[in-house]
Amino acid sequence: MAAVFQYGVARALSDPNLKLAIDRTTVTAERKRAAALADYPQFAAARERGTAIKDHVVANLDHYLEEFERNATASGAKVHWAADADEACRIVLGICREAGARRVTRVKSMLGEEIGLPHALEEAGIERVETDLAEHIVQLAGETPSHIVWPALHKTREQVSALFKAAHRVPHEADTVEAMVESARRELRDRFLSAEVGISGANFLIADSGAVCVVTNEGNAELTTTPPRVHVVTAGIEKLVPSIAHAFAMLRLLVRSATGADLTQYTTFHCGPKRPGDRDGPEEFHIVLVDNGRSRMLRDGLREMLRCIRCGACMNHCVVYRQIGGHAYGGTYPGPMGAVLTPALEGVDKARDLPHACTLNGRCQEVCPVSIPLPTLLRGWRDRSWKEGLVPRGVRSGLGLWRFAAERPWLYRLGTAAAVRAMRLFRRGGWIARMPFAGAWTRYRDLPAPAGRTFMEQLRDWERGR
Amino acid sequence: MSAREAVLGAVRAALGRPSPDPAAVAAEAGALLADPDAIRPSLPLPDPVAAFAARVVSPKVGATLDRIGDLQELPEAVRRYLAGHELPRELTLQPDPALRRLDWTGFELREAARPDEAVALGRARWGIAETGSLVFHSGPETAVLNHFLALHHLVALRAADVLPHLEDYAAVAGPAPRNLNLITGASGTTDIEGSYVRGAHGPAFLHVVLVGAPLP
Known part of the structure; x- marks a missing residue:
């Protein structure tokens, strides 16, 4: 995994388009969020x-799961439970087969990505139509999302244009973003209306009514979930809120943090299948409640991470994400929240590098709308990977050496005094361009040359002279 | 063991406490809704209808607004809008008795939107001043797809049905409809390089006709 992550980072850093594409979206997102909060004292x-709402739900999760199941069932929904990703996919595929589905439409859902649903549908020979514009782009490119709100954030408009021209039946002519969006609208319209099953995720599950809240700005969710005969929802068990009023309180935080709007254009609550006299809507409504590691997170000290409402603010503000983008992280979820979630979902032995790819600058926690202490949780993973012996020997012995010196101040001072003097031998005009053992740093950038003497030496002189 | 028991069992084991008392949970959940003014934006204008009207035409929502004194004037308002956009006088009309009984002479009306529908007219049950949202409940008198298939979405709303905040809707809504749609602007996307484009899959134009509001 270490090699995989290093490779992903190297590939991201050497991609001439990627940094530009990342900046175009994240800089706008950061600015819009700041403006939204300025209007919301x-x-x-x-x-x-x-x-507090999320903590209350998590502390009473069993109670709310049962309440939700009771009310959803009473509304005519069929509630399914899945302990892991495979089970969740099996349930969804079973529903699709039962419905005789040849084509399914899908609304972007990070849980769907997490459980590998796109892949499972493909393997089952069911045509999958991604309806979110970004997911449509990602599907045409044969890739995976690189951001949880803007899955195609890594693509420039030029790349999108080429994809649409190659794949759409009546592609755009003018190379404007407007024309490309219109091309996708044309391309997907009849797909929406001819699918047998529509699959969505959930932003919130409303315990006291059994309703499922799904938000979009494109309107693709309602076009996905209304025409087909069957609507399937896959949702993580942490998505619960007690009532719709609680959901409104969470929506104010979610949308401002995600896109800087005050509310999504389309905020829909689905409660059960089509009722007598209804003009449209699905005849069957299935909800698959997915654990897939969440109860383990609750047990293993990651309770705060279950607050996450998937807004993406942490990655928009992350200095590491903004350099390497989402794909380098290798998991379903990128950025700071992904660096905490991926080790929990896939095992710390497989994702040990992620909690280390962090400067601990604390920006993610600062912007998190539910105050998740992401840096603390990341440090927790570092601690665990050390205790489980996953840290490579070179790093371990280096840290051991440092600790040996740090516990003996006289030795530490002697060592640093020697080091700063030695380093000055390599300086050229205040900078070090090359030095033994520092190649990994100096290959890409110069190192500022240290002062002639250590801080402790200078302090001692200053105190003497006083 | 069923997956249900496995998941609930794992959650209970992780929480490490006996089943919670439902009354205590409900009381705690209720307390989390106390003092709503502390956690929601205050309206920029004291009158909710004025705040709603200002909000829907602001860039945050980006809709257009017309005001009429009585619902009888709606066909005329629709005629104005269609003429302004050089559209023929045909549209999908929400099967709402209050809209049906109006005089639609000279219009070609449809009950259900076509895949490439140009115009759909509906009536929202409520408006929310805080967000500029239009609230629809699905049912025999409201087809969900009509709000999404048309390029131009026209919505009539009685001024008396404008509520100040989202929580006020929760208080008056009653039992959950099959679909509750809160519509806050036209369909839009920022999926290509974060630049905002309208008419992604749903309507590219949202036009609100506020009924019964004194004309400014």
């Missing part, structure tokens, strides 16, 4: 309340 209080 109640944000700090709302954030505290949202954090």
Whole structure:
């Protein structure tokens, strides 16, 4: 995995388009979020309340799961439970087969990506139509999402244009973003209306009504979930809220943090299948409640991570994400929240590098709308990978050496005094361009030359002279 | 062991406590909704209808707005809109008795939107001033797809049905409809390089006709 991550980073850094594409979206997102919060002086209080709502739900998760199941069943929905990803996919495929589905439409859902649903549908020979514009782009490119809100954030408009021209039946002519969006609208319209099954995720599960809240700005969710005979929802068990009023409190935080809008254009609550007299809607409504590691996170000290509402603010503000993008992280979820989630979902032995690819600057925690202490959780993974002996021997012995010196101040001072003097031998005009043992750093950038003497030496002189 | 028991069992084991008392949970959940003004934006104008009207035409929602004194004037308002956009006088009309009984002479009306529908007209049950949202409940009088298939979405709303905040809707809504749609603007996307484009899959134009509001 270490090699895989290093390779992913190297590939990302050498991609001439990627940094440009990442900046175009994340810089806008950062600016819009800041403007939205400037108009919302109640944000700090709302954030505290949202954090308390999620903590309350997680502390009573068994109670809310049962309440939701009871009410959803009463509304005519069929509730399924899945302990892991394979089970969840089996359930969804079973529903699709039962419905005789040849074509399914899908609304972007990170849980769907997490459980490998796109792949499972393909393997089952069912045509999968991604309806979110970004997911459509990602599907045409044969890739995976690189951001949880903007899955195609890594693509430039030029790349999107080429993809659409190659794949669409009546592609755009003018190379404007407007024309490309229109091309996708044309391409997908009849697909929406001819699918046998529509699959969505859930932003919130409303315990006291059994309703499922799904938000989009494109309107693709309703076009996905209304025409087909069957609507399937896959949702993580942490998505619960007690009531719709609680959902509204969370939506204010989610949308501002994600896109900087105050509310998504389309905010829909689905409650059961088509009712007598209804003009449209699915005849069958299935909800698959997926654990896939969440109860383990609850047990293993990652309870705070279950607050996450998937807004993406942490990655938009992350200095590492903004250099390497989402794919380098290798898991379903990128950025700071992904660096905490991926080791939990895939095992710390497989994802040990992710918690280390972090400067601990704390920006993610600062912008998180539910105050998840991401840096603390990342440090927890570092701690665990050390205790489980997953840290490579070179790093372990280096740290051992450092510790030996750090516990003996006289030795530490002697060592640093020698080091700063030695380093100055390599300086050229205040900078070090090359030095033994520092090749990994100096290959890409110069190192500032240190002062002639250590801080402790200078302090001692200053105190003497006083 | 069923997956249900496995998941619930794992959650209970992780929480490490006996089943919670439902009354205590409900009380705690209720307390989390106390003092809603502390956690929601205050309206920029004291009158919810004025705040709603200002909000729907702001860039945050980006809709257009017309105001009429009485629902009887709706066909005329629709005629104005269609003429302004050089559209023929044909549309999908929501099967709502209040809309049906209006005088639609000279219009070609449809009950269900076609895949490439140009115009759909509906009536929202409520408006939310805080967000500029239009609230629809699916049912015999409201088809969900009509809100999404047309390029131009026209919506009539009685001024008396404008509520200040989202929580006010929760208080008056009653039992959950099959679909509750909160519509806050036209369909849009920022999926290509973060630049905002309208008419992604749903309507590219949203036009609100506020009924019964005194004309400014």
